[in-house]
Amino acid sequence: MVQFEPQMSDPMPGLTAGVADEHEQVVLCRDRRTGLRAFIAIHSTALGPALGGTRFRPYDSEEDALRDVLNLSRGMSYKAAMAGLPLGGGKAVILGDPRVQKSPALLRAYGRFVQSLAGRYYTACDVGTYSEDMDVIAEESRFVTGRTVGRGGAGDSSVLTAYGVFQGMRAAAEAVWGAPTLQGRTVGVAGVGKVGRHLVDLLVEGGASVVVSDVYEPALAAVALAHPDVRTLGDTGELVRQSLDVFAPCALGDALTDEVVASLRARVVCGAANNQLAHPGIEKQLAERGILYAPDYVVNAGGLIQVADELDGFDFQRARRRAGTILETTREVLAVAEETGVPPAVAADRMAEQRMATAGDGIWLP
């Protein structure tokens, strides 16, 4: 039996104002028996039940964890809205070191909290959680996706994430050079993990010249083995300073800092990483330097499209077709940005907000 301890006072004074004001529901989950401490944040269910992964990582404080889950769940609402999915935005964080604290009992306790939301929130994988963990959570909850192939799941979402990023990049190339192709362009991919590696495959196949960077030598070695013509660098700062046509951040968030934008020589930025803009205003700096930024949550929605497809019984070809619509969506965002004279990131936010605002009265119930 999960022991739930209700929190009577505001645990995070200061956070209820500002970003938390936007959220429909935030749940603090605690189970003394297994040591579970988690937050589940539902930003919006205006378009449907909230869907978003569970991040499992050691945070410096509960306040940090709460801030992260609030930001991430908000991002999921915007991503789902722009992907045209009948889904809202949610996210969860489990506080702790997954290598030490993750156990089947803890995941099951967490699954009971997910179940307690009765389908208003569907969970999936994120940093620190894997499809195998989703199978355990699913022992307690029906509202789980991103499961293993053996359990009817879709498996690794990075294939369609990379495919969607590639489509977004084609749209950006069309806006800048007049044709939706990367043929003959030089593309720098920062981070060749699960998504970056697949993106390199697509770029090479599409006739681009590719340079990559990673801080993890085996990741570079794997790319060099698959594509001997691809140049590999151990330093992303060096990659940014190369003579690139396109820069694709595919590692961590905050990739586009003041320094990176100042030294970037590429005309297009389009990559898989979430939350690429290090602070508000970076989108304007990019525009002022004549760099077209394809908004991260518009182009990296392929993974979300995949786990959403799983809710209907996974069909790879159907999910791939849906991820292919990222080409058209990115075109639309860039066209609206051009027409209204705002950076693409601002145009995408406005389009997503409008979709949510016109979708009914919110507070989705199963």
Ligand SMILES: NC(=O)c1ccc[n+]([C@@H]2O[C@H](COP(=O)([O-])OP(=O)(O)OC[C@H]3O[C@@H](n4cnc5c(N)ncnc54)[C@H](O)[C@@H]3O)[C@@H](O)[C@H]2O)c1
């Ligand atoms: N996997 C998905 O389906 C998916 C979906 C949407 C968004 N994303 C985002 O895309 C990004 C990549 O995801 P992933 O699943 O490929 O993760 P991953 O952990 O498999 O790969 C990340 C890679 O980046 C490298 N890296 C870390 N710091 C770096 C740096 N400073 N410079 C260069 N490389 C660095 C790591 O060594 C690793 O090889 C993440 O920001 C993730 O949130 C992933």
